[in-house]
Amino acid sequence: MRYVYLIIILIFSNNLYAKDYTKNIKTKFFIKDMVDKYNFSKDELNILFSNVIVQKQALARYVRKPRPKITHTKKKPINKIKRVGSWDRYEAWILKRGRINRGAKYMKKYKIPLEKAYNKFGLPPEYITAIIGIESYYGKNTGKFPVLDTLTTLAFESNRKNNFFKHQLKSFLLMTKKEKVNPKVIKGSIAGAIGLCQFMPSNYEKLAIDFNGDGRKQMNNHIDAIGSIAHYFKQNHWKKGEEVAVRVKYKGNRFKKLKTGYKYKYHRSYLKGISPITPFNYHGKVSLIKLKRTKYDELWYGAKNFFVITRYNHSNYYAMAVYQLAKKIKEEYKRRYLNPI
Template sequence: MQQGGWKKLIAVVLGSGIFAGSMTGAAFAIESCVSALKKQAVSAGVRPEIAERMLKGASFDEKVIRFSTSQPEYKTEIWDYMAFLVDAERIKDGKKNLKKHRKTLTDIEKRYDVDRHIVLAVWGIESDFGQFKGDFYTPHALANLVCAGKRRQKYFRGELIKTLQIASRGDVPASDFQGSWAGAFGQTQFMPSTYNSLAVDFDGDGRKDLVNSVPDALASTANFLKNAGWRDSRAWGYEVKVPAGYSGPAGLKKRASLSTWGQRGLKKIDGGNISGKTEAALIRPAGANGPGFLVTRNFNALRSYNASTSYGLAIALLSELVSDGDPFKTPWPTDNPGLSRAQRLELQKLLNRNGFNVGEPDGKVGPLTRAGIRKAEAKYGLPVTGRPSWNVYNSLGGK
């Protein structure tokens, strides 16, 4: 892409007044910015009819901008995160899909040297095994981030152009780009730039379609993890017993051989000795009173998919449970655990039934549901947090 072309587009966009900082007035009128984006896309090789079709009707989306700038209303504790992402329903669906796609997953494992259960778990966490496509039409979400966003506009502009190029090449139909507010799409949620670097055509139809082809989506995920350093010669890690009062090294950057960790007093969760040359790090995501894990560099590969320890552990745990492995043994340090997806849906129904109107129940905890939870917490004498927890669920009659 010509540098001068970028400068011209930036001048047009800045001249439209979109980045004035207000969410009123000019920020709502993004038509001139979108028009400039269409021209830039065509200059970058996108077919004019594709650019027109995919950006037609793009208008200001308050939800995209809010998601891009706001912080969560409460800190998501790891026990909330795990209860929601690794619940009985997802484990059951994971086992069903493991059986259904066994040959594809086995072939992918052989080609990319990535554990098929890990690949399956990423699929399950990212899109509920392809059942959830996302709430946003990718080109329109990205156009908002370029034209009305307050940060990383240049990055999102590049992602938008790449999205249009992917459709223009015919890999993914223009109408199928549904995903996150930030532009990730497909059954395993690739950003367009990641797609260009690491997506693969595993089903051999000549297209890299991460939306409609399960083999392409899963193989692309395996390729991503391999590129991030995953090696099937080592496990992601495992839960361990940490000695009472332990004050030694901890954290992802404090790596040592397994034998060294054994010498520091750590044991396997079943009490067995720890030994070996493989390097690992001790993480204690809920502090000294919660579970501890020794994790290898394969865990870092999981975190490269989403830079979150909670995310990495959700993938790891789901991969264990879909293959009939053991759950984590040490309980999370809370007497008020999180809720599964089914329980969150039931919580919304209970809130409505008890007069705390949260709208149509869908299992998604947004601002309206949190407001209803806060009102219920206040009524029942609970700490007012807006958190979908067991205590408020139980107080409302949940079982």
């Protein structure tokens, strides 16, 4: 009995509450669709959706905040906060020595499946390792949020991405049915991403693979995760052996001359006064990737493979962190295991 009280206390202390979503008209249509199209049991789905813990923290991320009312009182000067040094903070968070050291150990431990993935899909072991290191700290943090509750909340509570999360919920239920897993027990990120590589359920459905040959696609299995990441990159047109990025030099400390980011691509002949610091054997269009440091902007060329990394997470900083972490992991691996002192 004391455990029941403990659960109740935990729920209320975190401002969570249970809700019967079977009374929601959107949920009723969703259940009917899953029964008619995918042969789910209506009774089983009703049981699943009858007692869902509403994930308010997740919902808050996707609900548009109301704009403050404009009053015609005495005007006050607006102080804009300049986010200088944002790359310094991001770099300090991602490129920690502990993450690099663990990455080298991970490469050694999973050397065979990493090499197999490289040979089959062309993605180097250090990049696969870096992704797992960033997404789940090599499996130590795969998420603490109940995925079914998260996706149900985001699918049926009003927010700007209802349709997206309804699709994710469908994919999640199809995944758990196929793998014969209880959907109530799976934990993930605050947005419903799952496993070592933090795939959203729809990506699991399309891009996860069984890489250890046991007939199942399990995102908490290291070998399956390794193969799935490599397959993901291959499907997004990663080119084996091609350059990813290179730091470039330009005149000045702050770069404002051209638009930056992976969305904008330039012929190198157009980029007068900008040149690589080290040799860069790539002849296609490049993006200008700007990393804001406290005292200056660091500028890089991003090649097509850099763009491919942004398909995993649509962030310039994320892609650069993967690139730099991969390089540091490879260097540490060589130092430890190939050239020991």
